[in-house]
Amino acid sequence: MSTVETKIPQQIRRIRIWYAFLVLVAGIFIVRLFYLQVIRHDYYSKLALASQLKQYEIPADRGLIEAHDGSQVVPLVLNQTLYTLFADPKYISDPHQASLEIATITGGKASDYERLMHSELRYVVLAKKLDTATKQKVDNLNIKGVGTRAVPYRTYPEGSLGSQLLGFVDDAGKGQYGLEQALNSRLGGTPGQLKAITDAEGVPLASNKDNIVISPKSGDTAVLTVDIGLQQQLANILKWGLDKANSKSGSALIMDPNTGAIKAMVNYPSYDPSKFYNVKDPSLFNNAAVSSPLEIGSIMKPFTAAAGINTGAFTQNSSFDDPGSYTLDGKTIRDVVEDGGAAHRTLRDVLQLSLNTGATWMLMQMGGGQVNKRARDTWHDYMVNHYQFGKSTGVEQGYESPGSVPEPDTGFGLNIKYANTAFGQGVSITPLQVAAGLSSMINGGTYYKPRLVEKYISADGSVSQNAAQIVRTGVVKPSTGRDIRQLMEYVVNRNHVLYGLPTLPAGYMIGGKTGTPEIANPNGGYYTDRFNGTFMGFVGGNRPTYVVVIRVNQPHVHVFYYAGAAAAAPIFSRVAMTLINNYGVPVAR
Secondary structure, three states: OOOOHHHHHHHHHHHHHHHHHHHHHHHHHHHHHHHHHOOOHHHHHHHHHOOEEEEEEEOOOOEEEEEEEEEEEEEEEEEEEEEEEEOOOHHHHOOOHHHHHHHHHOOOOOHHHHHHOOOOOOOEEEEEOOOOHHHHHHHHHOOOOOEEEEEEEEEEOOOOOOOOHHHHHHOOOOOOOOHHHHHHHHHHHHHHEEHHHHHOOOOOOOOOOOOOOEEEEEOOEEEEEEHHHHHHHHHHHHHHHHHHHHOEEEEEEEEEOOOOEEEEEEEOOOHHHHHHHHHHHHHHOOOOOHHOOOHHHHHHHHHHHHHHHHHHOOOOOEEEEEOOEEEEEEEEEOOOOOOOOOOEHHHHHHHHOOOHHHHHHHHHHHOOOOOOHHHHHHHHHHHHHHHHOOOOOOOOOOOOOOOOOOOOEEEOOOOHHHHHOOOOOOEEEHHHHHHHHHHHHHHOOOOEEOOEEEEOOOOOOOEEOOOOEEEEEOOOHHHHHHHHHHHHHHHHHHHOOOOOOOOOOOOOEEEEEEOOEEEEEOOOOOEEEOOOOOOOOEOOOEEEEEEEEEEEEEEOOOOOHEEEHHHHHHHHHHHHHHHHOOOOOOOOO
């Protein structure tokens, strides 16, 4: 065989190999194209549109907050549309001239505007909260790269009234503190969405069939249990009492003990929620009646008495020989000298004279005659499980504090620690918890969840009632509640002149109890010259109609250890007469 004949089959084999290779490559391309054009068609179509597809959020109208004003319902919080002035520095040809023209209209600093217009960012905010007239003047300048955007803002027609109760909405549209925070998801609604094909400059092509619009859903309107007139009067009375007692701050609230509805809740000092950004001290945002627990002092004694009566440890008519002091765990409990020292005492004396030794005696009876594990466990059960102390109430407020109750079997000096809690020291409770606990004692034993919202109204007009919610029944027996009411009425009857009630109105029940808790020293123990003033009480006819709790922080009164009587009680007295005269307290029949 010749050399030529040998090469021909080899060439044919090479050709066949290259042909097979090309067929394989072509097959891979065909399969790949099929995968891209058929199987992944939707994905790459969307990817191709990504540079032109823009997504915009359409803000929802935030729900209003309304309250009662007599027979009417009026707004406490409204919405107002204002405008944000912005710029895209890339499109501004003459920042200096543009800044001068804008500053002439807005009253801002041209130098600040010009500095922002030289930014490398594509979106800079020049000014916020422009009204409609100012916005229109800026728009009329027709400066390329400068525009305005509508932004909803909250307005508060009543100014600072109830500011801590309401809270505010920050620049990001999120509720902060108070009702605005607690109800943020319900008030905020659901934003809508606009996905639009845009032109080369990013302007939505509204007529494009690929546009997808999801309409925003407005938030619910919340109608409160609060009465605006009563809220204002309570604020005025609290301020009067704080000035009289030379105190810089305090809180007060009024509750319906038969439903848990809060009728008024105020704090001083206050602030304007529409100008929250001017507040220097963030603690001013807190609703102290809900968020700042304190050692409540002797207003705890009716709770201790109710626990003892309810367990059968003693009765309303019990008496004992008060030794004038008790020593527990090496510590001595005494009363102030003005209370007379050792003597034979009744339960009425314990509350009327506010005897710490009497509270200790009551705790001892729950332990069979001494402060022991049985006494501690019983009292802990009543504080936590009956009166719900140490637990958040679930009221519609941001940053509610649960307070704290010491465990009966944890730590050192348990007996003296629990004796202290029997007269309101060594335990922290909010004024709201006091009001709810007192209500559950005097209404016959039902603990209602405290609430600020009466109902919700959706954007379509449908109404959702926020009915009274029972947390617990059998807090105390009805007979125990009756005994506590009578004991607290006795206290007011004996001290009404001191409290600022020269004469008691006939046909009404008015009961109460003062507290003068010592203020804890951060370095240990308590200050000897710093006290808070507290008062809890009720007003009614045949049964309690309102519960009132007052807190006065560090009053400067003539006798410091009478801060409850000298600073908080006069505020209660004025509130009680206001309720009787103007807010439907029925005469007893």
